[in-house]
Amino acid sequence: MHGLGNDFIVIDGRETDPALDEATIRHLCDRRFGIGCDQLVLLSAPTLEGADVLVRFFNADGSESGACGNASRCVASLVGNNPVLQTRAGLLLTSQDGDRITVNMGAPRTGWQDVPLSKDCDTLHLPLHDAAACSMGNPHATVFGDVSRAEDLGPSLEKSPLFPQRANIGFADLITPGHMRLRVWERGAGLTLACGSGACAAVVNAVRRGLADRTCLVTMDGGDLQITWQENGDVLMTGPATTVFHGKLP
Numbered sequence: 001m002h003g004l005g006n007d008f009i010v011i012d013g014r015e016t017d018p019a020l021d022e023a024t025i026r027h028l029c030d031r032r033f034g035i036g037c038d039q040l041v042l043l044s045a046p047t048l049e050g051a052d053v054l055v056r057f058f059n060a061d062g063s064e065s066g067a068c069g070n071a072s073r074c075v076a077s078l079v080g081n082n083p084v085l086q087t088r089a090g091l092l093l094t095s096q097d098g099d100r101i102t103v104n105m106g107a108p109r110t111g112w113q114d115v116p117l118s119k120d121c122d123t124l125h126l127p128l129h130d131a132a133a134c135s136m137g138n139p140h141a142t143v144f145g146d147v148s149r150a151e152d153l154g155p156s157l158e159k160s161p162l163f164p165q166r167a168n169i170g171f172a173d174l175i176t177p178g179h180m181r182l183r184v185w186e187r188g189a190g191l192t193l194a195c196g197s198g199a200c201a202a203v204v205n206a207v208r209r210g211l212a213d214r215t216c217l218v219t220m221d222g223g224d225l226q227i228t229w230q231e232n233g234d235v236l237m238t239g240p241a242t243t244v245f246h247g248k249l250p
C-alpha cells in the first residue's frame with residue numbers, strides 16, 4: 001500500500017502473529033533483495049479496550065517508530081469500518097469519506113524531553129538550523145526555508161547528537177499561511193515522497209511560530225494532505241490511501 005507514494009508492506013498478523021526479527025524486516029523492506037518499502041506495518045490483535053487492531057510501524061532500517069501517519073490511513077482503509085488503531089502513540093480514531101481518510105493523530109508533545117532532545121532547549125528554536133521540534137509519537141524537527149536542502153542536510157540532522165533517538169527532519173516553506181510545501185528526510189528511511197506525521201509536526205511547528213493557520217494544506221513531492229491542529233489539541237490528518245497488490249509471504 002502507499003499514502004502519496006510513501007509505501008508500505010502491510011502484514012495482517014491478526015490470525016497468524018508472525019515473529020519478524022529486525023533482519024527479516026530489513027530484508028523485506030529492501031527494494032532489490034526483498035519486496036521493497038519505506039516502512040513495514042504489522043497488524044496484530046488489539047490488547048486495549050476500544051481498539052480494533054494493534055499496529056506497529058518499522059522503518060526500512062529495521063527501527064521501530066511510534067507513529068506513521070500515511071500508514072495509519074492505509075490500515076484504516078484496509079481494516080474498514082472506521083477502526084480505532086492501537087499504536088505506541090496511543091489510540092487513534094479514524095474515519096473515511098469516499099477515498100479520503102481522516103486519522104486523529106492525537107496531540108503533539110513539545111517539551112524537550114518529549115521530542116526527545118539530549119539537552120534542555122527551546123523546542124521552538126533549536127541550536128540546529130533554528131529548527132522547531134515536537135513529537136507526534138515520533139520525533140520531528142522542522143527546518144523552515146529552502147525545501148531543496150532535504151537531501152544534503154537531512155542525513156546529518158537525522159543523526160545529530162541533539163536527537164538521542166534520531167529524528168525525522170522536515171524542510172518546510174509557507175506559500176501562504178494556509179498552504180505549506182514540505183519535504184521530509186525520514187528517520188530510518190531517508191527522503192520519502194510524503195510523511196504524514198511529518199506533515200502534522202510541520203504544521204504544529206509553523207503554527208507555534210505564527211507562520212501558519214491551524215488548518216493548512218501540505219504539499220509534498222507525492223501529493224497533498226489536509227492538516228488541522230484543533231483547538232482541543234488533537235491533530236487531524238486527511239488524505240488518500242492506495243492498495244497496490246495483495247500477496248502471500250512464503
Ligand SMILES: N[C@H](CCC[C@H](N)C(=O)O)C(=O)O
Pocket residue numbers: 006038039057059064065066067068069070071138139168186187188189192194195196197198
Ligand atoms: N520514519 C518515521 C516513521 C514513518 C513516518 C512516516 N512515514 C509517516 O507517514 O508518518 C520515524 O522513524 O519516526
